[in-house]
Amino acid sequence: MVRLLVVEDDETIGQALRASLAAHGHEVEWVVTGQGALERAEGRTFDLVLLDLGLPDLDGVAVCRELRTGQPEAVLVILTARDEEMDVIIGLEAGADDYLTKPVRLAELHARIRAHLRRGDAQSASVGSGRTVLGDLVVDTASRRVTVGGTELALRAKEFELLARLAAEPGAAVSRETLMSEVWDEHWFGPTKTLDVHVATLRRRLASAMDAAVLPTIVTLRGHGYRLDLPPSR
Numbered sequence: 021m022v023r024l025l026v027v028e029d030d031e032t033i034g035q036a037l038r039a040s041l042a043a044h045g046h047e048v049e050w051v052v053t054g055q056g057a058l059e060r061a062e063g064r065t066f067d068l069v070l071l072d073l074g075l076p077d078l079d080g081v082a083v084c085r086e087l088r089t090g091q092p093e094a095v096l097v098i099l100t101a102r103d104e105e106m107d108v109i110i111g112l113e114a115g116a117d118d119y120l121t122k123p124v125r126l127a128e129l130h131a132r133i134r135a136h137l138r139r140g141d142a143q144s145a146s147v148g149s150g151r152t153v154l155g156d157l158v159v160d161t162a163s164r165r166v167t168v169g170g171t172e173l174a175l176r177a178k179e180f181e182l183l184a185r186l187a188a189e190p191g192a193a194v195s196r197e198t199l200m201s202e203v204w205d206e207h208w209f210g211p212t213k214t215l216d217v218h219v220a221t222l223r224r225r226l227a228s229a230m231d232a233a234v235l236p237t238i239v240t241l242r243g244h245g246y247r248l249d250l251p252p253s254r
């Protein structure tokens with residue numbers, strides 16, 4: 021059974037989320053404050069946390085950061101009102117894996133949860149098993165390790181899978197649809213910037229990995245998707 025923590029101070033939204041998630045067979049705990057979330061997360065681990073950023077007591081981003089540290093394996097999805105794009109970016113930088121804008125469409129919420137919790141073997145298989153060396157970057161799908169100049173780069177599950185998928189075909193354009201279906205879920209639907217924010221995080225992690233590292237570049241292909249360009253030769 022999937023264990024979920026819902027952090028939402030709005031009673032109507034919180035109740036609707038809890039009811040819908042429970043109806044899908046998930047075990048749900050619902051708290052209405054940031055402090056409540058941190059206390060709940062101390063005692064047990066959750067598979068996924070839905071976190072409203074606008075909380076009555078604590079700063080939602082700070083709660084996000086603490087949850088990330090305390091629950092490294094949990095998928096953190098932030099809930100935000102429309103047009104609060106800065107919040108989304110800050111939340112993702114604080115360790116969230118994804119975000120949903122309010123009003124939350126329940127069908128989309130369930131699709132996202134399914135996509136995030138579909139981890140491990142199935143996805144490793146979709147990117148094959150092998151070792152790709154691109155300049156200083158080594159992507160090893162068998163061990164799920166990425167190194168830059170011999171130093172391991174800590175990536176979250178979806179960041180790794182995204183990089184591995186792009187690295188499987190260096191220099192080839194990969195469509196958004198392909199990335200969404202292979203890295204997330206074939207039933208993923210609706211507009212989402214989740215792919216783009218994962219790419220942005222990946223770029224940032226690669227850029228901060230090592231001074232003067234020779235690395236491939238993730239190129240944005242407008243209206244299509246992304247391409248991992250080979251690094252320049254030394």
Ligand code: CA
Nearest residue numbers: 029072074075
């Ligand atoms: Ca709120």
